[in-house]
Amino acid sequence: MSSRTTAAHIVEADHFRQLAAGIDDHEAVRALWRSERSWRLVVLRRLLDAFAARDDATGPLPSLDKAWDLLSEADRTDHAATEEILARPTVGLWAAHTLRRVTRGDTASPPLWVDVGYLHSSAAAAAIRAGLDFTITVAVTHGTVVLPTVGAATLPGTTETAVVRSVSGQVTITGGATSVRVGSSEPGWHPPVLAEVTADGVRLAIELLDRDPYRDLRRPSAPLPLTARQIERWRADLAQAWEILVAEQRGRALSIAAGLRTVAPVPAKEQHRPLSASGAEAFGGVLLSEPDDPAQLAMSLVHETQHHKLGALLHLLDLVEEDRSRRFYAPWRDDPRPLGGLLQGAYAFCGIIDFWRMHRLRATGGAAALAHFEFALWRQQTLAVVRTLARSGQLTPCGEEFLARLHEQLAATQDDPVPEPEQTAAQRMAADHRAMWRAHNVRLAVDSDLALTAAWQSGERPPATVLDACGPELTVVAEPEIGWLDTRAVLTRHRLAPMVTPPARVRGATEADHALIAGNLDAARAGYLADLVREPASAHAWIGYALAADGPERDLLLRQPELVMAVARRHRQRPFDPERLLAWLTAGMPETMLREPEPRGWRVA
Incomplete structure (x- = not known):
């Protein structure tokens, strides 16, 4: 079989700029399809050569x-x-x-x-x-x-x-x-499950994969046949999602139509915790859980299309010269991420921000409140990530230009007004996830950890050398099964946009979390303190307490919770007094500790 082409693929300057902006780039997506065809044939050729042996x-x-x-x-x-x-x-x-x-x-x-x-x-x-x-x-x-x-x-x-x-x-x-x-x-016999929708002259045609063994990005899988009701629901949601996208973001809709070919449905997940995934090996295909509503589906299509585009671009251009020994904070993940993953996420969330930025202007009621919250949360989180990428020192010249255009796009959103309740909630949830991530993943050097714990157990003051040296000595460990770092954000979403059928429970949520999100701070603090007496090493309870508290202990827990966790993980004495530990640490802490910028990533322990 002939490849029918001998020309090398290049990235046109206009296409590069269009892809970096992420809007009105459907012509660039068509070009990426051509390069992905060549990539696919190269892999196939390598596979056939390997089979021969x-x-x-x-x-x-x-x-x-x-x-x-x-x-x-x-x-x-x-x-x-x-x-x-x-x-x-x-x-x-x-x-x-x-x-x-x-x-x-x-x-x-x-x-x-x-x-x-x-x-x-x-x-x-x-x-x-x-x-x-x-x-x-x-x-x-x-x-x-x-x-x-x-x-x-x-x-x-x-x-x-x-x-x-x-x-x-x-x-x-x-x-x-x-x-x-x-x-x-x-x-x-089972014919393909097709879904074709058109809105204002823009057509999307996909296949819903329910039997193909290679439809799941994670591993070959057994068939999971869709029922007639599920097929009807998917087609109806897709039609409404497509109307939203064409009406609000026609340029992005054109890009999705140019790139998307298959959707592999998986069963519905917990409300406000959708599953969506794509991969560089599967250009044009996404894995999606049944959505809560059409707006969530529209957002997921934007999200995964962004991943497709950047994955295909990275088959042609190097944007990152990565130091694999270092990891970074990504607000959409529980685990420390390499820089390449950080760039992928930033690009995807720039699309999500743009979606919510427009959708909140047309949504009403709780849907509008939720859209304002999502927009405010992700523009704050993603801007911080883009700044981390910029100072990483690991971008190629093409990567720097690409990131500069992302930054321009994000900067244009920063002055957009958001109602005060949703803006405040977004800031609180951004602080929550970042602190939870640090509490689980960031570690002091072993000698600092032991010295700090020994001082606490002997009643001495916190060692100044440990506090002063804390920043440079930090490392991260990966805890891929942490789970539920987004619990309070999910509760916030439920409060902003109540579902017709509310969930029986939100996984990971405690009574103190419910009190916090309802605004009952006294009950929340009491609940978190009770949780900590039972389990001193509960990062969830420590950070929840910080969100309900005020004063220096709040700053300590939200900015450098690894200090508290170092002692709490080794604590063996009973009864345990969480507030005494906070007072002990904050009394000996120099003000400069809470103003330290995030390092250029952390070394992997």
């Missing part, structure tokens, strides 16, 4: 040459259809996943040939669309044969392979004693 590559399936020959013949007959299949996000995920298996010598289940068999299934799909007569054996995964863009067949029993046969336009899939006709109304 593996005797177990195809198992009971036909040789790779046979699958490749069928794909090539289909390409010569119907190039557009073959291109559509190869451009599928699932093909990118499959190729990258399988290449990793081959290069790492992965012998885990399933056998390698099961993954390799996706090439045979893709070749069969291309040949069906080209109208060819052929016969080829393909892999059956989780009782299903998936033919990308054509559909899927379910086969009962434990058969591992099936035969796809096409004769004069009649296609059957036979596994064991069962045969399913492609395109029929038989129970075993």
Whole structure:
């Protein structure tokens, strides 16, 4: 199969500027599709070369040459259809996943040939669309044969392979004693789940993936068939979300339409905690949980499209020269992030900020209050991240120019007025997440940690050397399973925009949290103190107490909670008095400690 091009890909200056601004860049997105096609073919070529050295590559399936020959013949007959299949996000995920298996010598289940068999299934799909007569054996995964863009067949029993046969336009899939006709109304045949919406002349056409084993960005997955009700809900939400996007952000809608091809739905998550994901290996595909409402879905489409664009741009340009030994604070994550991840997040959230900036002007009631809050929260958090990126010293010249344009975009939002209640809530939740992140992830040097704890236990004053040296000695550790750093922000969202069906509970929330968000500060402080007496090392309770308190202890906990946590984690004496520990630390703390700027990232412990 020919690549049909020999030209090297370049990033046009206009396209670079459009992508950095993130608006009205649909022509640049089309150019990225062309470069992503080349990237996909390079990965596929590497994969085929790697297969050649593996005797177990195809198992009971036909040789790779046979699958490749069928794909090539289909390409010569119907190039557009073959291109559509190869451009599928699932093909990118499959190729990258399988290449990793081959290069790492992965012998885990399933056998390698099961993954390799996706090439045979893709070749069969291309040949069906080209109208060819052929016969080829393909892999059956989780009782299903998936033919990308054509559909899927379910086969009962434990058969591992099936035969796809096409004769004069009649296609059957036979596994064991069962045969399913492609395109029929038989129970075993499942056509693609398509969703097509149009608003003011702008069309979006996607496939909802529920059976393809490579639809999940995280790992190959078993089918999760959508019910008729779920399909109806997704189509209805998508239609309303598309109306919002076209009406409020037509330029971004055009970019989404130019780039998005598939959505892999997963079950609804907790309210105000949606799951969305995309990956550089799957340009044009996103994984989304069923949204709370169409506005949330619209925001998620903007968010993941931003990731797609930057991921594809990074296949062409280096924006970061990363020091992998250092990590940074990202307000949208629980764990310390490398600089490249920080840039990805900043770019994605610039799109989110722009979405909420416009949507709040059309929303009403609780939806408007929530939109104001989201806009205020993320413009504050993202501006801080952009400033961290700027002083990191790890950007290439292209990266510096890209970031400068992001900064311009963010700076233009800083004077936009936000109602006082939502602005105050946003500032409080920004401080909450940052302090919670530090409390969990930031560590003193071991000798400082031990010296501080020993002084507390012996009743001595905090060592001045520890406090003075705290900043330079900080490191971070990754705690990927922290969870629920956003709990009080979720409670805030519920209070601003009550749901028709309120949740039975918000995971991670305590009675003290409910009191805090309701404005009952005395009850909140008492609740957090009681929690700390039971569990002195509860970062959640320490930071909650800070949000309900005032004075130097508030500043200490919100800006450098790692000092309190160093002692609390090692505390063994009972009863424990949280307020006495705060008073002890703040009495010996120089004022300069609470004014120290964040370092240029932290060294990984």
